[in-house]
Amino acid sequence: MSLHHEEPGLRERKRLATRRAIQRAVLTLSCERGLEKVTVEDISRLADVSPRTFFNYFPSKDAALVGDELDLASEEQIEAFVHGGRDGDILAQLAALLSVSLRNTEGDREIHQLRRQVMKENPYLFGMRMATLRNFEGRLQEIVTRRFVVDHPELGAGSAQLEQRALLFTLVAVAALRHAWRCWADSDAARPLATHVAASFADLYEMTLKTS
Template sequence: MSGHHEEPGLRERKRLATRRAIQRAVLTLSCQRGLEKVTVEEISREADVSPRTFFNYFPSKDAALVGDELDLASEPKIDAFVHGGPGGDMLAQLAALLSDSLRNTDGDREIHQLRRRLMKENPYLFGMRMATLRNFEGRLQEIITRRFVADNPHLGADSVQLQQRALLFTLVAVAALRHAWRCWADSDVARPLAEYVTASFADLYEMTLKTS
């Protein structure tokens, strides 16, 4: 895989549009009629694709309902964060990395709102979605651990203190991310998700600087 992540080409944009169309179809039909009553054939018809195309994108109806895992930006950008230097503002740099990672999700607002509605009605779907977020958290924690070690090479890569600090930083970052996501989904203003991520991290930064 080459690292051309900057501007998705026509083929990639079409692939993304098909993926979104399938997810929008399965979520819309499920909200209208209930999860159990919707078939892959009906989803494919609604999304204007063949069932074979559906299975090229998702292994099952549940996979389409749960949707894509969150993905991090390209390796060069992750590497730039890891080596952002002990003098760099780690929280701001992480906010920039996450904003960049979510740059292509702006067409997903309706999908996100439909999925939230369905998850409230179907707890098992919520559990499956949370599992994909845990995978993302794991990848994020690994990158944050690498950054701590790069900033302070004396820290043992497997020390308990390092792992606990990296976990804390990861959970704080994920909380800010979830806050941004919820504000974005609930807002009447169609601003890019990346802007909400930047704003949530800025608020977090401001609050943690204040002392009582």
């Protein structure tokens, strides 16, 4: 399965750059001063945007601290995964799908590192962040379930066995993704996140599946 994607246009790149600048500013200031001493005006000044622009991107300071929900790939790319073939390497195909889905996070290593530091000092933010990850996990499980329905029609759509298998596969995949993300964030090298995702899934495959 090949998952091609177009590079974002100029407007989208500017939008992403502004979102990152705001997140970097609020996290940097929170690390320096403490969360309670940071205002939207402070954040906007450091990010070089107006407070009005800040609120166009985030509804609150906490929302900027927690950051964006993870996006999944396009519908076309999701359909390519769902119909990847029963004999296809589903782990490798899912790794490819997730790599494409996370392409907009490649410039966020510093933000991710800062967020981890702020969340250690403000545990309630960790709970908010985990809620966004659970939303992503739920959407991913829906896609995996669709793939299992196509690959295993004998189990029957909606059957308990199929749903349980899809849940197990999703949880394992999310664990591999979190492993890749942590390795990427902790690495000083310029190795792309997509490379870490592929490596984590390959290690998972090697550790859990028998080879002939």
